[in-house]
Amino acid sequence: MRTFETKEKLSVFDAVFEPVTIIKDDGCFIYFNHSFRIFTQMAPRLLKEATVFTVINSTRFDFKNFVLEAFKNDREMLSEEIDFIVNKDKKFAVLKAMPVLIGKELAVQILFNDLSVERRLYDKYKINMEELKIAYQQILNSDKLSTLGELTASISHEITNPLTVAKGNLEVLEYCLKDKTTDPELKKQSLQSSVRNLWSSLKRIHSIIYNMRSFLHSAEDKREYIRLEDVIDSSIELVRSLYLESGIKLLKNVTDINSVGLINRIKVEQVLVNLLKNAYDAIKASSEQNKLVSINLVRDQEDEKTIIDVMDNGDGISEENQKNIFNMFFTTKKVGEGTGLGLSICTRILDSHNGKLTLLSSRKGETIFRIELPAIEASSYSYSESNLNRLVNKNGFKILVVDNEVEVLNVFNTIFKDTEYIFIGSTDPKEALKFVDGMNVDLIITDYEMPGLNGTEFVHKLRDKGITTPVFYLSSGSNLSKYKYDKDSLNISGFIVKPFGKDQIIDTIEKVLEEKRGAK
Incomplete structure (x- = not known):
């Protein structure tokens, strides 16, 4: 004293x-x-x-x-x-x-x-950041409205076609109901065919309107696990009528149908629609006879990233314009036809996903814009850690969940939101093994039935690497016998039965991590 x-x-x-x-x-x-x-x-x-x-x-x-x-x-x-x-x-x-x-x-x-001065500056900074966030969202919405405005004519035509089919089939239905002479069996077949055609037409109209509404939806910074091919399909659906109307071929090539991203679906869809619309505008004005745009999805196993290329066989981009295309408000289109916001916004969206957008190649006959997104293991770790930094009491226990069903990962993503846990999701046990080679985790929850490696094979490889992290099997009750068999030999900590609830998961994890929490 x-x-x-x-x-x-x-x-x-x-x-x-x-x-x-x-x-x-x-x-x-x-x-x-x-x-x-x-x-x-x-x-x-x-x-x-x-x-x-x-x-x-x-x-x-x-x-x-x-x-x-x-x-x-x-x-x-x-x-x-x-x-x-x-x-x-x-x-x-x-x-x-x-x-x-x-x-x-x-x-x-x-x-x-x-700390009064620092706190007031911080509060002012927060207000400014909120204002910037609102302004940025307004720019995003402006770009979406501009893009959709350019697509309206072709979308209107696209809706007209199924409406025409529906109208024709309604007339057939009306005739069949009034007709008293036709054989009942033939009439029944005609009615069934017309009803099927009506449903098909209405589903097509619903699909077009649903995609438009989703595209215009306010994109909060919510991330979810999504199969990237699904995002590509919904983006193609929005521009499909534009391409059909102009006779431009639009091809999709997917070498890995299981590619999954932890992304904001609406924002990444906005990037793809922008690139497909730009490719359409570029090739439409070109002298190429066989006009072609392709979108290609491939997973780079070595660099642990997913690549999406949008390629057209138009006239290319001049070297002078290549220097400016990613700058805000730069456009080569006529006044009133483009805002110059598209590629700048696309770049910012992908930056927020720890990805990037580059002009890979641009010469006559080949222009390629490349999207790179990180592997979901790395992106989910980064996203969870950034959310964790907003919490006051934080220990940052890392939990890896391996399940080939994206719906299951999204359930865990919701469970661990705003908790002290860093959630890392993986749909591929082989990729998960690579991840734990370079990153220590505190707990692993693995689905038992997975393509490539089942739960037993996955944990065998973990233990062979000398990784002693607690592991839980996640499966239906039918695989309980597998857990009992592996429990002692592979040191399996427990078995979680599908379906499961949030409280069950949190309680299970708390018991396992209690000792580690005390150590930390």
Whole structure:
């Protein structure tokens, strides 16, 4: 305990920039420095007539008990960041209280680490960031509306076709219902055929409208596990009529149908529609007779990323324009035909997914824009960690879930949202093995029935690598016997039966990680 022979010795704090005061156990002031007077905005005379408990007024922090604890336990106390009112002014600070002796009198010294300026700057920064976020969302929506506006004519034509078919089949139905001479069996076949055609036409119209509504939906930054081929298909659906109307071939090549991304579907779809629309505009104006646009999906196993190429066989992009195409508001289209926002927005969207957009090649007969997205193991780790950083109490336990069904991963993604866990999802046990080679995880939950490797084979490879991480099998009750067989030989920690609930998962994990939490 620090000791001062007399009160005069307290003048050592006069030169300290932080507010410092020394008080009795009843809160009366023994000493305060000049910085404390500025902090409280009170004259010395008024401070001497008051107590620290009347000067410092906090509704969410028990300041008096904090000070008395320092007296009672004879030890240094450190508060969290607190907010309180001082002379009608809101302040933010971290407090440090420590017992001191002045002569033979026990007192408490309190140092205020004033964070008011930093906190106000931070709050202002948050407001500015929110305003920027709103402005960016407005730009995104503007670009989507512009793109959809350009597609409206062809979409209208696309809806007209199934409507015409539906109208024709309704006329057939009406005729059949009035007709009394036709053989009943033939009439039945005709009615069934017309009903099938009607349903097919209505489904087509519904599909077109659904895709338009989804495309225009406000894209919150919600990520989910999605098969990338599905996103490509819905993007093609939006521009399909445009290509058909102009006689331009649009091909899709997918070498890995199991490619999955942790993405915001609406935003990535916006990127693809922009690239397909740009390819259409470019090739439409070209002199090429056999006009062709292709979209290709491949998974790069070596670099652990997914690649989507949009390629056209038009006239290419000039070297001068290549320098500017990713700049905001740059466009080669006529006034009123393009905003110049498309590629700039696409770049920002992919940046937010830890991916990138590049112009891979541009010459006559071949222009390729390449989208690169990280493997879901890396992207889910990054996304979960960024969400975790928003939480106050965070330990960051890493949980790897391996299941070839994206729906199951999305359930876990929802369960672990806003928890202290870093959730890492994987649809491929071989990719999961690569991931744990370079990243320590605290718990693994694996589906038992998976293509490539089943649960037993997957854990065998884990243990062969010397990885002792606790593992849970996840499967229907029919595979319970597999768990019992592997429990001791492969050190399997438990078995989770599908379907499962959030509380069951959290309770299971808590029991396993309790020991690790204590260690951390």
